[in-house]
Amino acid sequence: MADHDAIIVGSGINSLACAALLARGGWNVCVLERSATLGGAIQTAELTEPGYLHDVFSAWHPLWVGGAAHAELADELAAHGLEYLNTGHPSATLYPDGEAAFLFRDADANAAELDRHSEGDGDAWRRVLDGFLPTADLAFGVLGTELWSREGLGLGIKSFRRLGARGLVEFTGNVLTTSRDWLTDNFASGRAHGLLAPWVLHTGLGPDAATSGFMTQVIAVAIQEGGMPIPRGGGAKLVDALVALIREHGGVCETGRDVDQVVVSGGEASGIRLADGEVVSAARAVIANVTPTQLYRRLLDGDLPADVAERGKRFRYGRSEMQIHFALSEPPRWDGDERLGRTAIVHLTPGLDGVSRAVNEAERGLLPAEATVVVGQPLTMDPSRAPDGAGLLWIQLQELPWEVKGDAAGELETGAGEWSEDLRERYADRIQARLAAHIPNLESSLRRRVALSPADLQAANINLQQGDPYSGSLALDQNLLWRPFPANPGHATPVGRLWQIGASTHPGPGLGAGSGTLVAKQLLKEPLLARARKRLRR
Numbered sequence: 211m212a213d214h215d216a217i218i219v220g221s222g223i224n225s226l227a228c229a230a231l232l233a234r235g236g237w238n239v240c241v242l243e244r245s246a247t248l249g250g251a252i253q254t255a256e257l258t259e260p261g262y263l264h265d266v267f268s269a270w271h272p273l274w275v276g277g278a279a280h281a282e283l284a285d286e287l288a289a290h291g292l293e294y295l296n297t298g299h300p301s302a303t304l305y306p307d308g309e310a311a312f313l314f315r316d317a318d319a320n321a322a323e324l325d326r327h328s329e330g331d332g333d334a335w336r337r338v339l340d341g342f343l344p345t346a347d348l349a350f351g352v353l354g355t356e357l358w359s360r361e362g363l364g365l366g367i368k369s370f371r372r373l374g375a376r377g378l379v380e381f382t383g384n385v386l387t388t389s390r391d392w393l394t395d396n397f398a399s400g401r402a403h404g405l406l407a408p409w410v411l412h413t414g415l416g417p418d419a420a421t422s423g424f425m426t427q428v429i430a431v432a433i434q435e436g437g438m439p440i441p442r443g444g445g446a447k448l449v450d451a452l453v454a455l456i457r458e459h460g461g462v463c464e465t466g467r468d469v470d471q472v473v474v475s476g477g478e479a480s481g482i483r484l485a486d487g488e489v490v491s492a493a494r495a496v497i498a499n500v501t502p503t504q505l506y507r508r509l510l511d512g513d514l515p516a517d518v519a520e521r522g523k524r525f526r527y528g529r530s531e532m533q534i535h536f537a538l539s540e541p542p543r544w545d546g547d548e549r550l551g552r553t554a555i556v557h558l559t560p561g562l563d564g565v566s567r568a569v570n571e572a573e574r575g576l577l578p579a580e581a582t583v584v585v586g587q588p589l590t591m592d593p594s595r596a597p598d599g600a601g602l603l604w605i606q607l608q609e610l611p612w613e614v615k616g617d618a619a620g621e622l623e624t625g626a627g628e629w630s631e632d633l634r635e636r637y638a639d640r641i642q643a644r645l646a647a648h649i650p651n652l653e654s655s656l657r658r659r660v661a662l663s664p665a666d667l668q669a670a671n672i673n674l675q676q677g678d679p680y681s682g683s684l685a686l687d688q689n690l691l692w693r694p695f696p697a698n699p700g701h702a703t704p705v706g707r708l709w710q711i712g713a714s715t716h717p718g719p720g721l722g723a724g725s726g727t728l729v730a731k732q733l734l735k736e737p738l739l740a741r742a743r744k745r746l747r748r
């Protein structure tokens with residue numbers, strides 16, 4: 211008799227969504243998490259000062275709220291206390307000259323805003339929407355379908371029937387285009403380019419990478435239609451609700467349980483061995499939310515197809531990231547447009563070329579001279595996260611190297627190239643000075659700053675290898691049809707009943723829980739008769 215139907219290694223959003231869906235489907239699930247808290251890259255903590263609730267890593271939930279798992283679980287999660295807040299001011303870009311451009315939740319308002327910067331760009335926005343919305347189901351279908359499966363084939367056939375051969379080629383070309391090409395083809399104004407280009411950083415890409423144009427469109431439309439939802443009280447409220455739901459359906463979620471090996475018998479996964487030697491068995495599936503490097507270097511050994519094992523071990527990571535959290539005694543007072551103070555996410559950048567330059571510098575091992583600063587302001591929606599009258603900022607820097615070869619600004623001594631505490635703080639000082647130039651009361655109201663370097667990210671979560679927030683480069687050969695890597699795309703592994711989920715797998719990073727949902731749905735489809743037979747065999 212096995213201990214559980216399914217064991218899920220790790221407790222990231224993909225694990226919890228997968229476990230919740232399986233548990234509701236009658237499976238006896240067990241989530242095993244190596245660290246002391248559940249949720250992976252979703253953690254809420256009083257990181258700086260008492261009363262200041264910081265989302266330590268991820269913070270913004272449009273992908274979750276727009277995703278398939280949320281569609282299925284929303285009511286039950288709400289019953290467990292999860293409440294989403296949203297805003298009419300989801301995003302803006304602030305340029306060094308103090309001018310700002312805004313993205314709203316309304317097509318007409320966005321068209322008017324783009325026209326404000328360059329007459330005619332408003333019509334261009336409407337043309338973009340008219341072109342995108344009729345094929346939105348196909349675009350989102352690419353991100354919500356197991357591509358190497360009957361459903362993937364079905365999506366291909368549906369696209370062919372709808373668009374014809376030529377239309378399909380055009381659609382595919384549109385998926386592959388770069389953000390730079392798409393933006394400059396469609397909009398005249400540099401302000402429009404700079405408003406949308408930084409969003410590709412949130413998909414792990416840069417504006418000159420293949421597929422970044424497609425991701426720019428998907429995100430721009432998703433923000434207009436869905437805003438920038440966050441849970442009241444912090445991201446961890448989503449984790450709490452999912453865990454409560456799993457437990458309500460008889461599932462188990464445990465922390466401090468480091469899975470060291472997948473136990474394989476007769477070519478099939480039958481359970482896992484923990485680092486302390488304990489074996490936990492699973493009758494129907496082991497679902498590993500781990501990176502390919504951990505899966506093929508640590509959890510699996512023995513008889514594996516050599517090409518798969520080798521390629522898995524050589525899976526590549528993307529750029530590194532740093533977080534900076536500010537606790538302020540009063541709200542930040544932005545210079546210039548007062549709407550900046552009401553906007554959930556403000557990107558501070560010179561624009562498309564600025565993002566491109568910073569990405570390129572990071573990819574060449576340099577600290578960027580003028581990084582794109584992502585300024586998150588959760589208090590614009592949820593004042594409960596700080597003491598009355600206080601301020602709090604969530605800062606993300608997505609253009610950093612893992613091995614630091616130098617400083618593009620020629621200012622910081624980077625030593626041996628490792629992320630020391632000293633380098634982290636001096637780089638954070640540079641970012642703080644950039645912010646202070648636009649937020650005059652930043653330094654006078656600063657109560658405490660906590661910065662997390664790429665090394666801190668890796669230490670906090672083994673899936674954030676090399677401080678890559680997206681658990682693997684999203685270069686084309688590791689993206690979409692090829693994710694996690696071409697020798698073994700999709701979620702099935704060479705070992706029977708062993709599945710891989712998580713940000714390293716299709717549809718990639720973010721809180722959409724896409725991979726966990728795809729695998730859960732696949733497992734729940736198992737015919738009743740086969741399930742009954744398996745139960746009898748146990």
Ligand SMILES: Cc1cc2nc3c(=O)[nH]c(=O)nc-3n(C[C@H](O)[C@H](O)[C@H](O)COP(=O)(O)OP(=O)(O)OC[C@H]3O[C@@H](n4cnc5c(N)ncnc54)[C@H](O)[C@@H]3O)c2cc1C
Pocket residue numbers: 219220221222223224225242243244245249250251252266267268269270271272273274467468469470499500504531533606667671672673674678679680681711712713714718719720721722
């Ligand atoms: C700083 C930062 C900011 C981000 N901001 C956003 C955002 O605002 N919005 C958004 O949509 N996305 C954001 N992302 C991306 C998003 O958070 C991640 O892509 C997503 O949370 C990854 O979820 P996951 O299911 O892949 O697993 P993870 O969240 O990576 O969790 C994996 C868990 O598995 C555990 N684990 C791994 N190996 C083992 C093992 N052998 N045994 C036991 N446990 C194990 C780890 O300890 C970890 O807790 C951000 C990411 C980071 C790092």
